[in-house]
Amino acid sequence: MAEPVLEIRDLKKTFGALKATDGVSLDLMPGEIHALIGPNGAGKSTLIHQLSGSFRPDSGTITFLGQDIAGLDMAARARLGLGRSFQISSLAQEFSALRNVMLAVQARQGTSFRFFRPVMSDKSLTEPAMAMLKRVGLAERAHVPAAELSHGERRQLEIAIALALGPKAFLFDEPMAGMGPEGSKALTKFLDGLRQQAPILLVEHDMDAVFALADRISVLVYGRVIATGTVDDIRNDPEVRRAYLGEAA
Amino acid sequence: MSRETIVNIVLALLLLAIPLGASAMGEQFYVTLATRIAILALAATGLNIALGLGGLVSFGHAAFFGLGGYAAGILATHAFNAEPLFFGLPGTTSMPVIWLVAIMVCGLVALPIGAISLRTTGVYFIMITLAFAQMIYYFAISWPAYGGEDGLSIYVRNAFPGVNTAQPLPYFLICYVVLMAALGLFWLLRGSRFGAALQAARQNATRLSAVGIAPFNIRLVAFAISAMVTGLAGALFADLNRFVSPSMLSWHMSGELIVLIILGGKGGLFGPVAGAMLYVLFEFALGGITERWQFFLGLILLGVVLFARGGLLGLLAGKARHG
Numbered sequence A: 001m002a003e004p005v006l007e008i009r010d011l012k013k014t015f016g017a018l019k020a021t022d023g024v025s026l027d028l029m030p031g032e033i034h035a036l037i038g039p040n041g042a043g044k045s046t047l048i049h050q051l052s053g054s055f056r057p058d059s060g061t062i063t064f065l066g067q068d069i070a071g072l073d074m075a076a077r078a079r080l081g082l083g084r085s086f087q088i089s090s091l092a093q094e095f096s097a098l099r100n101v102m103l104a105v106q107a108r109q110g111t112s113f114r115f116f117r118p119v120m121s122d123k124s125l126t127e128p129a130m131a132m133l134k135r136v137g138l139a140e141r142a143h144v145p146a147a148e149l150s151h152g153e154r155r156q157l158e159i160a161i162a163l164a165l166g167p168k169a170f171l172f173d174e175p176m177a178g179m180g181p182e183g184s185k186a187l188t189k190f191l192d193g194l195r196q197q198a199p200i201l202l203v204e205h206d207m208d209a210v211f212a213l214a215d216r217i218s219v220l221v222y223g224r225v226i227a228t229g230t231v232d233d234i235r236n237d238p239e240v241r242r243a244y245l246g247e248a249a
Numbered sequence B: 001m002s003r004e005t006i007v008n009i010v011l012a013l014l015l016l017a018i019p020l021g022a023s024a025m026g027e028q029f030y031v032t033l034a035t036r037i038a039i040l041a042l043a044a045t046g047l048n049i050a051l052g053l054g055g056l057v058s059f060g061h062a063a064f065f066g067l068g069g070y071a072a073g074i075l076a077t078h079a080f081n082a083e084p085l086f087f088g089l090p091g092t093t094s095m096p097v098i099w100l101v102a103i104m105v106c107g108l109v110a111l112p113i114g115a116i117s118l119r120t121t122g123v124y125f126i127m128i129t130l131a132f133a134q135m136i137y138y139f140a141i142s143w144p145a146y147g148g149e150d151g152l153s154i155y156v157r158n159a160f161p162g163v164n165t166a167q168p169l170p171y172f173l174i175c176y177v178v179l180m181a182a183l184g185l186f187w188l189l190r191g192s193r194f195g196a197a198l199q200a201a202r203q204n205a206t207r208l209s210a211v212g213i214a215p216f217n218i219r220l221v222a223f224a225i226s227a228m229v230t231g232l233a234g235a236l237f238a239d240l241n242r243f244v245s246p247s248m249l250s251w252h253m254s255g256e257l258i259v260l261i262i263l264g265g266k267g268g269l270f271g272p273v274a275g276a277m278l279y280v281l282f283e284f285a286l287g288g289i290t291e292r293w294q295f296f297l298g299l300i301l302l303g304v305v306l307f308a309r310g311g312l313l314g315l316l317a318g319k320a321r322h323g
């Protein structure tokens, strides 16, 4: 069996008395889309934050490509190849869509301590950034400030930025949220192709998307994984149906 | 050409034309006034790197302004008295050497101050930078070797190869050229990869981290560069007045630099120039009429913050948009 790209073992995180992450173990295997579902407040975003380095877990281990990353900060994890999108868009608001992606391109090249050459005429930044915007269908909006993009466009931009990092694994937190049926469908198709590039840990509420995309699904309830399995396993799991899926299945 | 570019060119020419004209009419006082504008604009351009581009509201930049001033004063005093400085090194009256020393000292001091201050953000950052500047202020006051509270006189203005620095106009021209060079540096920085990361750190530090760039490192380097430019201005200021005193290190001075930037337009290339012009004109025009000119300055500042966030530059040139 192949080695997992991302291996989470017995992760715990509390907020006061609340066990937001309560002994979570998960694997992200090469080439797979592993969906993480669960009701609101189950701790999905909290888990993503611990993987990307926004939050520090209380205990447990996170191994990424064979390396223990628990002690690394967010920037160091990103440099190792963890590309993420945020549930609530997190962009450089005054910068255009293009400049937001260019920042990722320059980060990937490791060249942020260059002080003189203007970025806007630097094809080694603008061209790859433009290519990423094209891939997510945002090319015509390249020069619009992030603050003026629509909600759905910001989600697309988040994905373009993650793509530009050329990551070894993607962490996407509800990328379809608020996108509308058209947008969701397009993004579903897009993510389907993306798994060849790098495996995806996908937090998503849109069940159509999850069932269409996921190789495996884990169900998180009150900070615990109550089931992991294929789409069919999860659809037919009585505990999952009771705890979460109910009418959605 | 964008409107901002035109406004910038007009400001640059205005700052050059006034002392040239005044000098031709024998009005040396106005030349000195323009020199003061150029030097304050230079100091504020330094701060603008940290504050305007990086969003780092340093309330301690007087520390670097004053250190630059003391570098000039101390080196000149040792040269004048023909006393070696330390390790047998002599003082100097050469401006380029003094500038280099001022810049290096400020860079070296800014690194530890920045490394500690940048662990905090917001109002804590403001307070810590203020605290460091106050430490240096009290140190200067209590160090009698270099005048303590009374300050230190520079008996003859320091020398620049091929220029008669004792004359107001040549000295103005030196300061003007240095200011333009610093503005060029600011412009390059702003458009560079480093500038992109620095501005992203201001807009959204989490976003910068998420792409793998540590905001702390970027901010620290920016803080040091910012301090070095302000320190250079301090050295020029000491030579303008032929005097350096702890007041250059005081928190009033830090506040004044912030005020200049806000008046002129934060983050704008010529914001500090516009701000310094306005400030010095005010000081001169209102200062002659009333002792309380700072009160009126306060009113204007209030107006700018409430109604013209882009400062004078924003009013003249409209809101700038990049990329």
Ligand SMILES: Nc1ncnc2c1ncn2[C@@H]1O[C@H](COP(=O)(O)OP(=O)(O)O)[C@@H](O)[C@H]1O
Residues within 6 Å of the ligand: A015, A018, A020, A038, A039, A040, A041, A042, A043, A044, A045, A046, A047
């Ligand atoms: N920074 C925080 N401080 C305190 N409680 C938090 C914080 N972040 C999340 N929580 C709580 O942790 C629980 C899990 O939240 P979250 O991970 O956002 O859930 P999900 O993404 O699954 O909807 C919720 O009860 C939420 O209120």
Ligand SMILES: [Mg+2]
Residues within 6 Å of the ligand: A044, A045, A046, A087
């Ligand atoms: Mg969430």
